[in-house]
Amino acid sequence: MLSTMQDVSLTVTRILKHGMTIHGKSQVTTWTGEAEPQRRSFAEIGERATRLANALKDELGVVGDQRVATLMWNNGEHVEAYFAIPSMGAVLHTLNLRLPAEQLIWIVNHAADRVVIANGTLLPLLAPLLPHLPTIEHVVVAGPGDRSLLDGCAPQVHEYEELIADRPTTFDWPEIDERSAAALCYTSGTTGDPKGVAYSHRSIYLHSMQVNMAESMGLTDQDTTLVVVPQFHVNAWGLPHATFMTGINMLMPDRFLQPAPLAEMIERERPTHAAAVPTIWQGLLAEVTANPRDLSSMSQVTIGGSACPPALMEAYDRLGVRLCHAWGMTETSPLGTMAHPPAGLTPEEEWPYRITQGRLPASVEARLVGPAGEILAWDGESAGELEVRGAWIAGSYYGGAGGENFRPEDKISEDGWLKTGDVGVISADGFLTLTDRAKDVIKSGGEWISSVDLENALMAHPEVAEAAVVAVPDERWGERPLATVVLTEGSTVSYTDLRDFLAQTVAKWQLPERWALVPAVPKTSVGKFDKKVIRKSYADGELEVTEL
Numbered sequence: 001m002l003s004t005m006q007d008v009s010l011t012v013t014r015i016l017k018h019g020m021t022i023h024g025k026s027q028v029t030t031w032t033g034e035a036e037p038q039r040r041s042f043a044e045i046g047e048r049a050t051r052l053a054n055a056l057k058d059e060l061g062v063v064g065d066q067r068v069a070t071l072m073w074n075n076g077e078h079v080e081a082y083f084a085i086p087s088m089g090a091v092l093h094t095l096n097l098r099l100p101a102e103q104l105i106w107i108v109n110h111a112a113d114r115v116v117i118a119n120g121t122l123l124p125l126l127a128p129l130l131p132h133l134p135t136i137e138h139v140v141v142a143g144p145g146d147r148s149l150l151d152g153c154a155p156q157v158h159e160y161e162e163l164i165a166d167r168p169t170t171f172d173w174p175e176i177d178e179r180s181a182a183a184l185c186y187t188s189g190t191t192g193d194p195k196g197v198a199y200s201h202r203s204i205y206l207h208s209m210q211v212n213m214a215e216s217m218g219l220t221d222q223d224t225t226l227v228v229v230p231q232f233h234v235n236a237w238g239l240p241h242a243t244f245m246t247g248i249n250m251l252m253p254d255r256f257l258q259p260a261p262l263a264e265m266i267e268r269e270r271p272t273h274a275a276a277v278p279t280i281w282q283g284l285l286a287e288v289t290a291n292p293r294d295l296s297s298m299s300q301v302t303i304g305g306s307a308c309p310p311a312l313m314e315a316y317d318r319l320g321v322r323l324c325h326a327w328g329m330t331e332t333s334p335l336g337t338m339a340h341p342p343a344g345l346t347p348e349e350e351w352p353y354r355i356t357q358g359r360l361p362a363s364v365e366a367r368l369v370g371p372a373g374e375i376l377a378w379d380g381e382s383a384g385e386l387e388v389r390g391a392w393i394a395g396s397y398y399g400g401a402g403g404e405n406f407r408p409e410d411k412i413s414e415d416g417w418l419k420t421g422d423v424g425v426i427s428a429d430g431f432l433t434l435t436d437r438a439k440d441v442i443k444s445g446g447e448w449i450s451s452v453d454l455e456n457a458l459m460a461h462p463e464v465a466e467a468a469v470v471a472v473p474d475e476r477w478g479e480r481p482l483a484t485v486v487l488t489e490g491s492t493v494s495y496t497d498l499r500d501f502l503a504q505t506v507a508k509w510q511l512p513e514r515w516a517l518v519p520a521v522p523k524t525s526v527g528k529f530d531k532k533v534i535r536k537s538y539a540d541g542e543l544e545v546t547e548l
């Protein structure tokens with residue numbers, strides 16, 4: 001028997017139309033570094049997005065599913081591009097502005113982007129790449145910045161504001177198959193070439209609904225979210241789409257991502273929510289410890305992208321800011337789990353739940369796979385590789401213009417599950433605890449040591465600003481942990497002190513013998529600890545290692 005329900009395409013266009021009308025008064029506020037931020041209502045953003053779509057079609061000749069790239073900070077114009085490009089049927093390709101030049105070149109050529117919309121302040125990055133980007137025919141420049149950097153470049157250059165001025169404020173939006181690609185985002189390629197994940201209209205729509213559920217971020221038009229996570233990092237965790245569904249106001253930091261301006265933004269604009277990786281919250285904590293600011297408006301912060309050290313959560317609890325831990329990846333749109341504790345618990349009872357990666361929502365299925373391919377129990381103890389499946393989880397990777405999408409067997413299982421590369425346990429009530437990434441786990445003798453556990457234990461020490469632990473080769477054990485530590489200013493703590501401190505919470509055989517002080521932990525393009533860089537500096541003998 002067929003259902004009697006209407007078959008309506010779930011598209012980004014629907015989200016745009018809804019946001020710009022029903023939530024027309026909600027605001028996108030962009031930090032400018034000047035006395036006043038830029039403020040635009042959803043109605044204005046929607047109208048400007050419509051004019052941008054007309055300009056892309058009529059002036060730049062964008063047709064079909066051509067790719068339009070963005071090289072932009074989080075700001076009003078980037079939100080406009082987010083809606084204009086997919087709604088006209090083209091594909092939005094967000095470029096990670098922190099990637100090395102050769103990776104950006106590889107990615108743009110692989111996607112065969114025709115147009116790039118860039119912030120003026122990023123032209124020093126873009127201009128030298130252009131000679132290597134033969135598919136780019138147009139550069140559209142938005143916001144302040146020195147245009148002369150583009151003098152003599154091959155693509156045609158357009159001013160964003162001039163381009164969208166005097167365009168029609170309506171667009172005959174095409175009927176779009178909800179399964180077609182709306183946005184394209186490449187994984188950062190820590191191993192091998194970057195891989196393109198193409199989100200569909202449908203996956204974005206369903207994912208936005210999940211973001212808005214109370215068990216996830218659960219915000220409304222009474223909220224303002226400070227979107228620190230870049231729009232090029234998995235669609236800013238889905239926030240720009242989710243906000244247009246429910247009218248959540250957005251506060252966009254543009255290029256002002258340093259701790260001091262972030263603290264000022266929070267104090268002045270009083271967002272109720274924010275989203276960013278742990279590194280950002282570490283930096284902000286140091287800033288407000290030195291120069292106190294009122295952060296109390298933020299009742300909830302979504303933190304993820306790498307493991308949140310429990311000590312960081314405690315420090316923010318003391319400031320009245322609750323960090324809620326979430327897990328996800330580029331391939332999962334990214335929302336996988338979020339750590340809201342179950343009902344009816346005291347704060348002490350909630351704690352063990354809060355420090356997990358979180359609970360699985362109804363639409364994300366998970367399984368744990370052991371070393372021999374066996375499916376493991378959800379008993380909170382059996383550790384295996386996490387595999388997931390669902391309507392906003394990637395089932396293949398983009399094959400490039402004219403190429404076929406592909407399913408590498410180390411990433412997608414034969415029966416279609418995404419292999420996350422994360423190792424962990426799941427409790428009977430569906431809370432996921434990651435112990436490590438498969439490639440970071442320390443294999444010592446026959447046992448596994450979690451680098452993340454050691455880092456969290458170390459970062460609980462008051463004189464440790466940051467700590468990253470990696471596996472290094474060891475003649476006797478195969479691998480042993482090397483602890484690299486950043487101490488707080490003026491600290492005189494010794495390695496033995498730190499080891500004794502660790503011994504209070506960590507089994508003796510897991511304690512690192514090798515220690516090195518570093519000025520800073522190297523970070524990836526999205527602010528995660530870059531362990532391959534640490535392993536390499538160790539291998540190249542660049543670290544001053546002390547063995548206890």
Ligand code: ADP
Pocket residue numbers: 187188189190234303304305306307308325326327328329330331357420421422434437526528
């Ligand atoms: P990349 O793989 O380049 O770092 P992603 O942003 O897709 O790019 O990273 C996804 C990975 O980040 C996950 O597979 C996981 O290892 C890690 N991660 C994300 N959130 C968390 C979290 N809350 N705790 C621990 N690790 C996390």
